[in-house]
Amino acid sequence: MNAIVGSIVALVTPMHEDGRIDFDGLRSLIDWHIDQGTDVIGVVGTTGESPTVTMEENREVIRVAVEHVKGRKPVLAGTGANATAEAIELSRFAKQVGADATLSVVPYYNKPSQEGIYQHFKAIAEAVDIPMMLYNVPGRTVADMAPETAIRCAALPGVFGIKEATGNIERAAWLIKHAPAGFSIYSGDDGTAIALMLMGGRGSVSVTANIAPKAMHELCMAAIEGRVREATALHFQLLPLHKQLFCEPSPAPAKWALNKLGRSSNHLRLPLTPLTPAGQQLVEGALREAGLL
Numbered sequence: 382m383n384a385i386v387g388s389i390v391a392l393v394t395p396m397h398e399d400g401r402i403d404f405d406g407l408r409s410l411i412d413w414h415i416d417q418g419t420d421v422i423g424v425v426g427t428t429g430e431s432p433t434v435t436m437e438e439n440r441e442v443i444r445v446a447v448e449h450v451k452g453r454k455p456v457l458a459g460t461g462a463n464a465t466a467e468a469i470e471l472s473r474f475a476k477q478v479g480a481d482a483t484l485s486v487v488p489y490y491n492k493p494s495q496e497g498i499y500q501h502f503k504a505i506a507e508a509v510d511i512p513m514m515l516y517n518v519p520g521r522t523v524a525d526m527a528p529e530t531a532i533r534c535a536a537l538p539g540v541f542g543i544k545e546a547t548g549n550i551e552r553a554a555w556l557i558k559h560a561p562a563g564f565s566i567y568s569g570d571d572g573t574a575i576a577l578m579l580m581g582g583r584g585s586v587s588v589t590a591n592i593a594p595k596a597m598h599e600l601c602m603a604a605i606e607g608r609v610r611e612a613t614a615l616h617f618q619l620l621p622l623h624k625q626l627f628c629e630p631s632p633a634p635a636k637w638a639l640n641k642l643g644r645s646s647n648h649l650r651l652p653l654t655p656l657t658p659a660g661q662q663l664v665e666g667a668l669r670e671a672g673l674l
């Protein structure tokens with residue numbers, strides 16, 4: 382597996398005004414990221430509007446991304462589902478088309494037990510031979526994978542890490558301390574990503590990277606390599622973006638910012654709605670503070 386280290390962009394899924402996925406826009410964003418130094422291309426995660434992307438579209442975005450990246454960077458394919466059979470099907474497809482790894486979210490809405498979460502990931506890991514990053518985001522899923530369950534899952538074939546998106550730095554520290562060899566901890570919360578990486582985390586699955594890919598790559602590598610002053614300076618430069626890209630339901634702020642920067646469209650699928658004028662003011666201010674406008 383190509384190393385999954387550094388800035389992992391949680392890429393938006395560009396859409397046309399009628400809601401169709403804009404695959405040319407996706408290819409263009411991928412090229413921009415590779416040019417700017419993004420380390421890993423992550424597709425169809427939360428920021429990729431996975432809840433409103435159909436299974437067929439999910440497969441097509443993964444296929445197009447892998448085809449267009451052409452091995453220039455690793456591709457992390459979002460293949461999570463709250464039905465284990467669907468997650469297996471998407472993971473099988475991701476392997477079939479050559480994705481480097483999968484991002485698999487803790488099942489949402491059906492609130493599995495810790496045993497159920499473990500059995501979910503065990504079934505996927507045993508069914509499909511592809512590296513898997515677990516994804517814990519209880520603020521969205523309600524189901525919260527306990528750190529102990531994550532470490533239990535670390536022994537499953539192909540499971541190479543967890544994206545911990547709670548923003549709970551104490552939990553991140555526990556995971557980093559107890560992680561076995563071959564199991565890495567990644568941030569899923571831009572605001573605390575620097576702390577997680579300075580403690581030994583291996584990267585950030587980043588919303589901010591959509592807007593400031595070069596700076597996020599530099600921040601991640603500085604933090605991972607222990608260059609504290611450099612990482613901290615970049616973190617404070619990007620902090621307004623870390624905050625304002627969640628001023629309204631993500632990825633509405635990110636899509637508006639990309640449109641403002643001339644990089645992508647500003648179309649989302651219901652029930653998400655475009656950034657409000659008040660939100661636009663907040664995000665524009667953050668763009669200016671980050672030196673992007």
Ligand SMILES: O=C(O)C1=N[C@H](C(=O)O)C[C@H](O)C1
Nearest residue numbers: 391426427428569586587588
């Ligand atoms: O797109 C993702 O996957 C991400 N999920 C988290 C969220 O939006 O809750 C945040 C993470 O940085 C990106």
